[in-house]
Amino acid sequence: MLKFHNTLSGQLEEFQPLNNKDVRLYICGPTVWSYAHIGNFRTFTFGDVLRRYLKYKGYNLTHVMNLTDVDDRIINEAKKAGKVIDEFTAPFVEAFWEDSDALGNERPEIAPRATEHIAEMIQIIEKLLENGHAYESEGSIYYRISAFADYGKLSKINFQGNISGASGRVDTDKYDKENANDFALWKLVNENEPTGWDASFGRGRPGWHIECSAMAMKYLGETFDIHAGGVDLKFPHHENEIAQSEGATAKLFAKIWLHSEHLKVEGETMSKSLGNYYTFRDLIEKGYTASAIRYLLLSVPYHKQLNFTFETLDGAENTIARLRDFRNRLSEANPKDGINPDLQEKAKNYLADFESAMDDNLNTSQALAALHNLVREVNTALAHEIVCTEDRSLILYIIDKFDSVLNIFGEVKEEMLDAEIEKLIEERQEARHNRDFARSDEIRDLLAEKGIVLEDTKNGVRWKRK
RNA sequence: GGCGGCGUAGCCAAGUGGUAAGGCAGAGCUCUGCAAAAGCUUUAUUCAUCGGUUCAAUUCCGAUCGCCGCCUCCA
Structure with missing residues (x-):
């Protein structure tokens, strides 16, 4: 009987899909502004094992993973590179799938991109404006958390106690918001800025969280089974997704929330300044194999x-x-x-x-x-x-x-040896038969140099590539 | 300041109120002409420290030390 630790309830729960054998799953995907690092891939590999195990258990799966291809960082980096955002993100999108495939992760059924779902985001924002869950301020649209009584139910953050202590890092007056915790649904963009979309409430670009609400509900319905992602997304991203989605529909958004814990490198936080920041590609360049990396990522349960x-x-x-x-x-x-x-x-x-x-x-x-x-x-x-x-x-x-x-064994490959090597192996068998061990060992060494390792067994010689 | 998690052998780690999974590395042996591979045996009287509860604690409670994360960039 399959059980999950649901962040929403804080409990280990028996898994029961909303619609008997059909499971609808949403996992927050990468922001395609750079190459994904091994920490990102821990989460995506966890997501892959989740999807594979659901299939193993006989469920019909619809798995959606978004690609965030518009955010402040992408806009800035694209501008620096003198490109429009699609040009800028294209190689990283391609690299992401390459790396993901190499790690043996199956592709999700649907991989929508934020920039292709702006209309759906606008619809949700319109709804939120209509029902008082959102308001306009200086041309931008913000979510009014005071209008959503359940705000904080996922992350269980007590907003009374902690904001003051962390105030040094909380930017409270950069925008004119009713409440410091209100967050942007739509950011005003001037006419001369290249990255912007027109909406009934003005030209702008979406806030970070709205894309996931829009794409999840478009492909999975207003209520679906499982929503997963890294722990760092629990707050504010997932909390805000819930606020937006449930604020708009008045229905439960996702039934189960799963969060994968972070990866540390040599006991320390992975960071560029510590010099222990590795992309998947970095490790491949160092000569490690994708399967070993995958094995390592799976060797510890996702929630630790x-x-x-x-x-x-x-x-x-x-x-x-x-x-x-x-x-x-x-x-x-x-x-x-x-x-x-x-x-x-x-x-x-x-x-x-x-x-x-x-x-x-x-x-x-x-x-x-x-x-x-x-x-x-x-x-x-x-x-x-x-x-x-x-x-x-x-x-x-x-x-x-x-x-x-x-998915750690890899494909079963029927490998062939070329004739020259076959001949050497035969010659060695002949030499061994004649107890000419000097020649026999010489051939073994020669083959070893060519990357062919020999093992003498009772049933004859076997070889493998090193 | 608020909140959460972790500390188990050389390394990575699972786990549980009743006496420590697994992997890697190391050692010995078997097999082999020698290797390789594989197998067998071996490597924590002990689960950060100190108290408490209990017939029994690594597992529950409290304190202490150390580490990590979240509190609107973040997988």
Whole structure:
């Protein structure tokens, strides 16, 4: 039974979709002003595992992830670069999908862009103006939080107690707002500024939060099942989305809110000034593989902070290699016909362990432990030659089940060796047969230089690429 | 100032009121011509510190120390 920790209720809740087997999911996507970093990808990879596990559980999924392609930063950076915003964001949009694909994240069903949904945003703002949840001030439109009694229900922030203490960082009088906590729905833009849209309430550009309300409700309806994102979005972004959406519709916006915790690097906050800020591309350039990065991102449950260290990433590379090697060896094994009921039962139990771990608010740490336990069990069985054909089929099937969610094994590739290398391997077998170990080792070293690693087993020689 | 989280072996970490998952690294052994791979064994009498509750606490409560996050840029 699948359970989620719902930020809205603060409780672990049994998951029950609004419409029997259909699940509608919204995840806040990237702001495409730069290359996404590994912290961003922790959240998106969590989102991917969430979507994959929902499918695993048999739900029909509609997953929406927006791309924020207009905000102050994008406008400023585009201006500096002498480009219109679409030109400026295009390469980052492309890079985002490249990186996301490389990390093994499935693409959402719908990936709407903010700039293509301005009309929907304007409609919501009009509604909010009509029903008194919004007001105009100096040409901009603000949300009136005093008109929304539930404001703060997600983040549970007590606005009485804390604003004064944090006042140094809270900009209260930059705009003429009724209340310091009121936020912009629509920002006035002068005629001479390139990035702006006309609305019944004046030319401007959208505030940050309205895009998610508009796109989520357009594609998922006024009320939908799950809304997820990084913890830092809980306040103000998600709180404001709720205020806008529920203020406009008077209906529950999202039933369940999930927040992924931040990633730290070597125990510290990732920041450019500390020099520990890494994009996905940075790590690939350093020679790390996408699967190891994904493994590391999944090694800690999403709702706990993850300490990203290079020592652990090196370890993840070894782990991934061992897992893949395991699957290959199992596939290549030459088992006896038949069935080993004991092994079958154990394998099924590990699958059950995996599922109950994932059911428990997506505990990927425990899910991975179930996978490793299965691998150890089967390795032992393989060594004792008690794996039969039917067991192998079952185990490979279970591995596929695990991997339909984790996606760390990668494609099964039928690799070919070129004739020259085949010949060398044959020659080495010949030399070994003749106990010419000097020649045999020489060939092994030669192949190692070419990136081919040999393993002599009872059933002959196997090779793999390093 | 308000609020939340965390501190478990060399490293990354799960977890629970009844006596510590898993991964990586290390060590020994088995297998091997030697390797590699794999397997087996081994690595926390102990879960930041100090008190309290309890038959029993790493798990609950309190205090202390340290770290991280949010309080309108932020995955």
